[in-house]
Amino acid sequence: MTNIHRSLILGCSMLALAGCGGDQIASPGTGGDIIINNPETSTPSPTPTPTPTPSVTPANGCPTINSTGGLTDSGTISGDAGDYRVCTLPASFDEDDTLPYIAGLVYAIDGRVDVGTDGGATDTGADSDVTLSIEPGAILYGVTGRSYLVVNRGNQIDAVGEADMPIIFTSRDNVLGLSTDSSDAQWGGVVLLGRAPVSDCRDGVFNKADQAQCEQELEGAATTTLFGGNTPADSSGTMQYFQIRYSGYTLEGGSELQSLTLGGIGSGTTIDHWMSFNSSDDGTEFFGGEVNMKNVVIVGASDDSLDVDTGAQANLQYVIAAQRSNAGDNLIELDSPDGDYATAALPRTNLQVANFTFLERSNANSQALRFRGGAQVSLVNGVIDTDTETCLRIDETVTMDQDPFFASVVADCDASAPFNGGSGVTATEVQTLFDGSADTDSAFTISLMSSFINGSSESAWTAYDPTALSSYFDATDYIGAVADSSDTWYEGWTCDSATLSFGNNTGDCTALPVY
Incomplete structure (x- = not known):
């Protein structure tokens, strides 16, 4: 990875600098000159640290x-890192396409951009079957x-993406260098x-004989956008090593998107090693589907970090979720149709999370976890640092009837x-459920290092084997998302x-990485 601030190769060694004379040397990326003068005494004065200069120069044009x-060449955009060529995406990808990484180039998402057209609840053989590929290091930003x-x-x-070259989905302000640690939406x-x-x-008729006739509509979309069907192993593709920053704008009808909104995706979809940063709504929301994820980082969501509902069957392992100070609601909000629909609307939502570290910082009189609507849930090998907040709220007896499961x-x-x-449901019933579970403690002394790495107290705690819940999970012998300082999956x-802060990474979320 190339550093933003590049060294100048002066053409002679520093030991021989006094004999170089007053040469003029072009500074890469500036087009200007730097004058290097011979010192007048044998003891040189301290050299001031040079002011950093942008190093990114715009690519010559857009790929085909x-x-x-x-792609539309929309000129250039200037930010803290330098100048980029802007290549605006078409409103729809109607053929297989690849967005390559090109130094000095960013891709603009201007309005809604579709990958293919809706193929319906079943595969009739007439699908558009479009695949959009994005190369490691590519940067895409929302124009509005x-x-x-x-x-x-x-x-x-x-x-x-790659571990040292993630794909970045972000905002125009982030490219311009205007976003801050509190920006969102x-x-x-x-x-x-x-x-x-x-x-x-969406038609209000539940538990149909043909599940393929049960479809739902994407919230907030100006045009009808459907999802759902009866293909549990359906694949929406692969997303790995990527970030989604500053998302969650309110669309039509007061509805907001999340960093990553999943509607009816199947277990054939691969999603891992991804980060949500400062979503104005949820970090991610699952509307139904069969969702499997590992290595998830959600930082700064303004509402819930994880929102799971509409019959989602979800397995997540190695999850770090941290709220901003005085922002955010629940770290998990779990729901399923309640009331008369609790037994009629199937499948019932079922969330299973293993090896997680949750940092509740909202101070908004909320709780770390909220379960309701008769949803099913299993949480194992977890650490919840609440900063004096309520840990768990459960609403409705139908939810308690699903026997929420906690271990370690x-x-x-x-x-x-x-x-x-x-x-x-009473608070006493909820406490009896939690504290009566296997190897749980609601008055634990947190010893986390760097806020999310297990310390001595966490390392000493007995772990639960998550493979007892799902074959998707790895067997682990520790609680929490990060076992110790040698466990660096987040780097x-x-x-x-x-x-x-995570240390060895792409830098600050307020800036773009330069490769």
Whole structure:
């Protein structure tokens, strides 16, 4: 990886600098001159640290793609890192295409951009079958708040970054260098849609004989955008080693997108090693589908870090979620159709999370976890650092009837109100459920290092074997998302902020990486 601030090769060694004379040497990326004068005494004066200068220069033009209209050369954009060529995406990808990484080039998402057209709830053989591939290091940004990328049913995305060269989805302000550690809602986000089952049919008729007839509609879209079907193993593609920053703009009807919005995606979809930063709504939301994820980092969501509902069947392992100070609601909000629909709308939402570290910092009189609607849940090998907040709230007896499962979960809950209940569930019942589980502790003394790495207290705690819940999970002998200082799965592809810093990574979330 090339550093932003490049060294000048002076053409003679520093030991022989006094004999170089007053040469003029062009500084890379500036087009100007630097005058180096001979010192007048044998003891040189201290050399001031040079002022950093932008190092990115715009690419010469936009690459050629196959889709109708191609890429539009929209000139250049200037930020802290330098100048970039802007290549605006077409409104729709109607052919297989690749967005290559090119130094000094960014891709603009101007409004809604579709990958393929909706192929319907079942594969009739007439799908558009478009795959959008994105190379490691590529940067895509939303031009306006209403800009977002949608991968429609029957189509796929292949966005695979690398540990030291992640793909960045971000906002125009971030490219310009205007975003801060508290910015959010600067563009829409990324949406993946598929044909896996959902529970809430948009026509209000639930538990149909043919699940493929139960479809749901993407919230906030100006045009009808459907997802769902009866293909649990459906694939919407692969996304690995990527960041989604500053997303969550409010669309039509007051609805907001998340960093990553998943509607009815199937278990054939691969998603891992990804980071949500400062989403104005949820870090990610699952509307139905069969969702598997590993190595997830969610920082600074203004609402919930994880929102799971509409019959989603979800397995997540190695999850770090951290709220901004005085921002955010729940770290997990879990829901399923309640009331008369609790037994009629199937599948019932089922969330399983193993090896997680949650940092509750909202101070908004909320709770770290909220379960309701008769959803099913299993949480194992977890650390919840609440900063004196309520740990768990469960609403409705139908949710308690699903036997929420906890094993090897520790937390430093608010001593005065560690648990809460609602709609027929009491706080005492919730506390009895949690503290009566295997190897749990709601009054644990947190010893985390760097806010998310296990310390001595966490390392000494007995772990649960998560493979007992799902074959998707790895067997682990520790609680929390990060076992110790030698466990560095989060390094390289993340970014730092005032909320949470990860060390060896792409730099600050307020700036763009330069390779």
